[in-house]
Amino acid sequence: MKRRFGILLSCLLLLVLAAPVRADHEQKRLFLVASYDPDNVCGMPQEEGALEELRNQGWIEGKTLLVERFYMDTKRRYVSPEAMRQRGQQALKRLRAFAPDVVLTLDDNAFREVGLALAGQKIPVVFSGLNGQPEDYNRRHHFMNSREHPGGNITGVYEKLYVKKAIELLATAFPDRRGQRVVGIVDDSPTGKGINRQFEIEMAGHNSVAGLYWESRQVSSFEEYRQLIRQLNADPTVGAIYPVAARLPTADGRILTAQEIIAWTVEHNGKPELAVNYFFSKLGLFGGAAVDFHKMGAMAGRQIAWILDGRKAGDLSIVDAPDFALVFNLTRAQQLHLELPMTLLTAADHVYRQRRKHQTE
Known part of the structure; x- marks a missing residue:
């Protein structure tokens, strides 16, 4: 009996030693x-x-x-x-x-x-x-x-990026904007150029999605960005923008990053902004179908x-990246006088009710 017990104990010890223990x-x-x-x-x-x-x-x-x-x-x-x-x-x-x-x-x-x-x-x-x-x-x-x-x-x-999904969602939420344009905006940094290439790939063969037309624009400075936003706001054929510019130099030599660019955009833009990721919506952009970083x-x-x-x-x-998340900033929607369908709100992954504060260096 002792011998059999010893053999059993040895086997158990070997199993314990072989088991992955972190x-x-x-x-x-x-x-x-x-x-x-x-x-x-x-x-x-x-x-x-x-x-x-x-x-x-x-x-x-x-x-x-x-x-x-x-x-x-x-x-x-x-x-x-x-x-x-x-x-x-x-x-x-x-x-x-x-x-x-x-x-x-x-x-x-x-x-x-x-x-x-x-x-x-x-x-x-x-x-x-x-x-x-x-x-x-x-x-x-x-x-x-x-x-x-x-x-x-x-x-x-x-x-x-799920650009087509973002446009489809916009058309579903606001069918009166069909026939208008959605304009993507990127900077000329290496990342900005990469995103522009993503736009080309994801939208290849699709000049329009769900009745909305797509185009992309590239800017190299904050001054160019401000001018473009003003032009798009004055154009009745533009239904929304997709701003992804996250690094823009200013005339006085500063470099503005996403928080500062988004803060200016929210103050001066009158079109709904499709957010590339949920955090951009948290910072103040309207939202939509976004990458969940x-x-x-x-x-x-x-x-x-x-x-x-x-x-x-x-x-x-x-x-x-895992499938898109539905995100909306309700404070921004109210500023733009947009009422989201309840079906989209109840399906949303993130709903923000105020713009996140940021600090400018």
Whole structure:
């Protein structure tokens, strides 16, 4: 009996030792490279979503996960191509000293300057919020065989915009605007050019959607942006705008970012604004069908968790941002004298009733 008990005890011990146990001594390292500053309206919700999903998967910052962050600040401070390259080199130096188990890049500048530099190396890389086409980046520096089967050390989440869905929603909410134009507005930064390319791809073969016509415009300064907004407001054929300009220089040498541009837009624009993401609606834009940056970051966090649990980055497909969220700013709707159908309000994922305050540096 004792011998049989001893054998049973040994088997149980082997099972316990073989079971995956996530303990503090198994702490892994994540290096996060964000394109912008810590409070950026695009980067911040992605970071929060990724870390929240990692916590849900048992990877808890400060316990099972050690996180090092590097903010490139390329919206306001390091805006020239050379400055971005230098920031990327600084990030890579910090990264190599940290020796991470996985790297997360947020938005295009971080991926272009840091993520691509790690292509073909041992460190797994997950990107989030990529506006540029993965295939275009792949021509610069090969990192994937296909989106479905990357095959290397890089995977991530592409920021699909769902432009057609946003236009369809506008037509559903306000059928009297059919026959009018929706005008997308981007800046001439690398990200802005990437978004403009996304517009072309998503709207290819669709000059109109649900009876609304589409066009896009690019501006290179805040002065150009203000002039364009005034022109569009004076044009009765324009039913709505889709403002995505998030970095614009001023005549006195300042750089305005999304919060400041949106604040001016809300004060001076009289057309409903389709929001590219829910946070832009929280800042004051009308809203519509928007990218949920928090969910997009969460998807990247899930990929990181899979990698930390032993899967290879190259075996994980590059995926689109999760489906759009319905968001509306009711205060903005009232300012524009627009009444939303109750069916849309009850289906909304986020409803904001006032404009979020912002600080201008």
